[in-house]
Amino acid sequence: MVAPRRLPPAAPVDALAPLDGSAPKGAQLRAALEQLIEGLGPGALLPSERMLAERFGLARMTVRRELDRLCADGLAYRVERQGTFVAERRIVQSDALSSFSEDILSRGMTPGGYVIAQEVIAAPDAVAAALERPPGLPVVRIHRVRTADGVPLAVEWVHLPADDFPLLERAPLDDRSLYRLLRQRYGVVFGEATQRASAVALSAEEAALLEAAAGAPAFLFRRVTRRVNGRVIESARSLYRGDRYEIDMRQRPR
Numbered sequence: 001m002v003a004p005r006r007l008p009p010a011a012p013v014d015a016l017a018p019l020d021g022s023a024p025k026g027a028q029l030r031a032a033l034e035q036l037i038e039g040l041g042p043g044a045l046l047p048s049e050r051m052l053a054e055r056f057g058l059a060r061m062t063v064r065r066e067l068d069r070l071c072a073d074g075l076a077y078r079v080e081r082q083g084t085f086v087a088e089r090r091i092v093q094s095d096a097l098s099s100f101s102e103d104i105l106s107r108g109m110t111p112g113g114y115v116i117a118q119e120v121i122a123a124p125d126a127v128a129a130a131l132e133r134p135p136g137l138p139v140v141r142i143h144r145v146r147t148a149d150g151v152p153l154a155v156e157w158v159h160l161p162a163d164d165f166p167l168l169e170r171a172p173l174d175d176r177s178l179y180r181l182l183r184q185r186y187g188v189v190f191g192e193a194t195q196r197a198s199a200v201a202l203s204a205e206e207a208a209l210l211e212a213a214a215g216a217p218a219f220l221f222r223r224v225t226r227r228v229n230g231r232v233i234e235s236a237r238s239l240y241r242g243d244r245y246e247i248d249m250r251q252r253p254r
Contacts, residue, residue: 016032016036016052016055016056019032019056025058026058026062026065026066029058029062029063029066030069033046033067033070034070037070040086041086042086044085044086045083045085046067046083046084048083049067071087074087074243088151088244099179100154100156101176101180102177102179104148107148109148110150111147112147112148112150113144113145113147113174113175114144114145114175115144116144116145116209117141117142118141118142118143118170119140119141119169120141120169121141122136122139123138123139130159130224130232131159131160131161131224131234131235133232137161137163138161138162138163139159139160139162140160140161140162140168140169141158141159142156142159142173142178143155143158144156144158145209145210152209152210152241153210153240153244154210154238154240154241155209155210155238155239156236156237156239157236157237157238158178158234158235160233160234164231165186168186188227188233190227190228190233191225191226191227191230192225193223193224193225194223194224195221195222195223195224196221197219197221199217199218199219199220200217200219201215201216201218202214202215202216202217202218206218210241212241216242216243217242218239219239219242220237220238220239220240221236221237221238221239222237223235224236
C-alpha cells in the first residue's frame with residue numbers, strides 16, 4: 001500500500017483513554033488502538049511508537065508489537081520512514097451462501113461492477129464436468145469485475161447451462177446481482193454450494209482489472225452451486241484481492 005503524498009496529521013494521542021490495571025497493558029493498548037481505528041478513515045496516520053510509549057508509559061518494544069499485530073490482522077499498514085496508517089477495511093466472507101451483492105450490501109457498502117464478456121459457448125471438458133453435463137453443452141459464460149463502493153474487489157468467471165437459463169446471455173448484469181436475477185426471472189431456489197479457496201499471485205492482466213500490483217496476493221475461489229433438488233446451477237471461479245478480503249471459517253471437532 002502507498003501512503004498519501006502529503007502526510008495527514010497523526011490522530012491525537014490524547015484521545016486515547018489512559019490504561020488501568022484491568023488487563024495486561026499490551027492488550028489494553030491494542031483495544032484502545034482498535035477503537036481509535038474505528039473512528040478514523042482509511043489512510044489516517046496513527047500516533048507514532050514514541051508518542052504511544054510516552055502517553056502510556058510503555059516500552060517501545062511493547063508498542064511496536066501491538067502495532068505489528070494490527071498490521072498482521074489487516075487493520076493497519078506501515079510505510080517506511082512515514083508511519084503506520086489505517087488500512088482499507090476488508091470484506092469478510094462467511095460460510096453462508098450469498099451473492100457478492102448481498103455480501104457487500106450487508107456490510108453497508110454499495111456493490112457494483114461491469115461485464116467484460118457475456119456469451120454462449122461450448123462447455124470445455126472441465127466446465128462440463130463441474131456442471132455434471134456432457135462436454136460441448138452450450139453454456140453461458142459471464143466474465144465480470146465486481147466492486148465495493150466503486151473499488152474493484154473481485155474478478156469472476158461464471159458458467160451456467162444455457163438450456164436452463166434461456167437468453168441469460170442478453171441480460172443486463174452491469175451493477176446487478178446474478179443470483180437475484182436467477183431467483184426472479186428463472187425461479188431458482190438455491191440449495192448448497194461447495195467451494196475451495198487457494199492463495200495465488202495476480203497476473204499483470206488480473207492486477208490491471210483489480211487496480212492492484214502484479215504479483216500481489218489474492219484468493220482464488222472455485223465454487224459449484226446447486227438447486228435444492230441437487231441439480232448444478234453454476235460453476236464459478238472468483239479472484240479476490242488479498243489486501244481487501246479475508247475468510248471467516250467455523251470449525252467443529254470430528
